[in-house]
Amino acid sequence: GDVKAGRQKALQCQTCHGLDGRSKLPEAPNLSGQVEPYLVKALQEYKTGARKNEMMSVVAPNLSDADIADLAAYYAAIEIEVVGKP
Amino acid sequence: GDVKAGRQKALQCQTCHGLDGRSKLPEAPNLSGQVEPYLVKALQEYKTGARKNEMMSVVAPNLSDADIADLAAYYAAIEIEVVGKP
Structure with missing residues (x-):
């Protein structure tokens, strides 16, 4: 998947999932x-x-395989760290 | 859910999801x-x-509603931060 393309495509996801x-x-x-x-x-x-x-059942059928690959690549590329454990 | 109880119960999850x-x-x-x-x-x-x-379809049927609440509370309580954006 293409991270940059995924970022553009993620604009439709941001209301619920955040950019x-x-x-x-x-x-x-x-x-x-x-x-x-x-x-x-x-x-x-x-x-x-x-x-x-x-x-998601409304949104996902409109995604191509390339869209899915790009979106997954973009969100996976955001780096997170554990900063506090209970 | 009880975070401490969830931590104990999460021992069964750690092989795949990490403690x-x-x-x-x-x-x-x-x-x-x-x-x-x-x-x-x-x-x-x-x-x-x-x-x-x-x-998950094998593991989850053995969880009580309390188990589920505790596990969710535990994993949700681990603090994460975004440290890098693509």
Whole structure:
């Protein structure tokens, strides 16, 4: 996936997931630094209907395989660090 | 959910997700600092079968609602920060 292209495509994700991958809603997961193959799988599953979600099931069918690869590459490329443990 | 109890219960999750919530496998998502209601929903969906995964569909049915609340509280309580943007 192409990180720069993914950043552009992520503009449609930012209302819920943030452009930096920090969730804006209690139902939306953080995506920053998420494992890239996991993100690809999640989007493919929403696209095919194997996984369902009110919002994602509407959005994902419009994504091409390249869109999915780019979005996964972008969000995975945001570096995160654990800064505090309970 | 109880964070301390969740830490104990997370010992069964650490081979794939890490005790600090950093994924050990390309198929397993990071859980550190993940949105708590999202984690509860994910585990409940794996438990009921609404969401399917080779590993999680085996593990989740053995979790009580309290287990799920505790695990979600624990992983959500690990603080993460974005340290680098692409």
